[in-house]
Amino acid sequence: MSAPNNINDIFANQSLLPIIQADTISEGIAVAGAMEQAGLSVVEVVLRNEQALALAAEIKKSFPNLVLGVGTVYNTKLLDQALNAGADFIVTPAVTPNLTKALLKCGKPILPGVGGLSDIASLLEHGVTEMKLFPAEIVGGVGLLKAVSSLFTEASFCPTGGITPANQSTYLAQANVFAVGGTWMVPKEAVKNKEWDLITKACKEAIAAC
Numbered sequence: 001m002s003a004p005n006n007i008n009d010i011f012a013n014q015s016l017l018p019i020i021q022a023d024t025i026s027e028g029i030a031v032a033g034a035m036e037q038a039g040l041s042v043v044e045v046v047l048r049n050e051q052a053l054a055l056a057a058e059i060k061k062s063f064p065n066l067v068l069g070v071g072t073v074y075n076t077k078l079l080d081q082a083l084n085a086g087a088d089f090i091v092t093p094a095v096t097p098n099l100t101k102a103l104l105k106c107g108k109p110i111l112p113g114v115g116g117l118s119d120i121a122s123l124l125e126h127g128v129t130e131m132k133l134f135p136a137e138i139v140g141g142v143g144l145l146k147a148v149s150s151l152f153t154e155a156s157f158c159p160t161g162g163i164t165p166a167n168q169s170t171y172l173a174q175a176n177v178f179a180v181g182g183t184w185m186v187p188k189e190a191v192k193n194k195e196w197d198l199i200t201k202a203c204k205e206a207i208a209a210c
Contacts, residue, residue, distance in 0.1 A: 007109045007130040008178075010042055010067055010089055015172060015210045017069065017091075017158055017181030018203065020045045020055070022191070028055040031186055032063055034196040038203035044069035044091055044181065047078060053085045060086035069111070076102045083108065093134050095119055100126060111158060115139045120152050129154050130178065137162025142170055149176045168209050 004010045011017075018035055020043055022028030028045070035043055043066055045056040056070050070082035071091035079102055082090055089109040092099065103110045104126060113134040114120050123131055133139065136159035140147070145157060159171050160181035171180045185206040190198040 004067055004088060004109060007089065007111055010069075010109060011158075011179045014040065014042050015179045016040065016042075016185070016206055017160065017179050018043050018185050018206070019071070019160075019181060019183045020059070020186070021048055021052075021183065022055060023049070025051055025055045025058055027191055027194075029058060029062060030194070030196050031191065031199060032059045032066065034199035035185075035203050036063055036066060038200045039207060040203055041065065042067045042069065044071045046070075047072040047082070053081055056082070056085040056087065060088075073099075075099060079103065079106060091132060093132075095123065100128075104128075114157075117148070117151075120148065120155055124152060124155060129156060131155060131157050132181070133157045133159040133161075135161025136171070137167075142167075142174060145171075145174045145176055149174070165206070165209065168206065172210060 018040055020028050020031050022031055032043060045052055060068050067088045069089045069091050070085060070087035073079050073082050073090050073092045074094060083106060091111045093113040095112045103112060111132045112123055113132040156176050156178045158179040158181050163180045163182040164184050168180055171177055185202040186199055187202055
């Protein structure tokens, strides 16, 4: 599969950003396999434990047809590590001037995180129009998205943080939302019990709700 050129290409056929956060590399590989089995083609590995970078690299090697995002990239060191791990696109929880500058030069599609109006305006100044709203439910959720839709007409969002089966459809119904992200399609008990088929089922249900 050829590398995607931008965020719109990545999410052209999928409006979910399923997050993989595993305690071991083997668990993460099994979760990625369950996601692919469900028909998902885009996944994100978050850098929240010491084996996450190795997991990202292993997923890239084991599942060449998956488009791999690497997230929780909040500084330039993590950005370099994510790129070295084989990330197809970069996801951040927030932005800083230094990180934004590095993101724009990294050569990969980016999905930078915003939590308010200043973040959105700053990224728009740099020509970035696709953003991650995080943590979505805490910073205003659907109400914020509705409020900024007429203010920042060119901006579109992937809300993450607090997205559940109960509110997934409400978020996706917003005109300025192109995808939603989260971990709800990876039940913790299923991972604990190595019931990978239950993860595939949950992913299929999330896809069907889009």
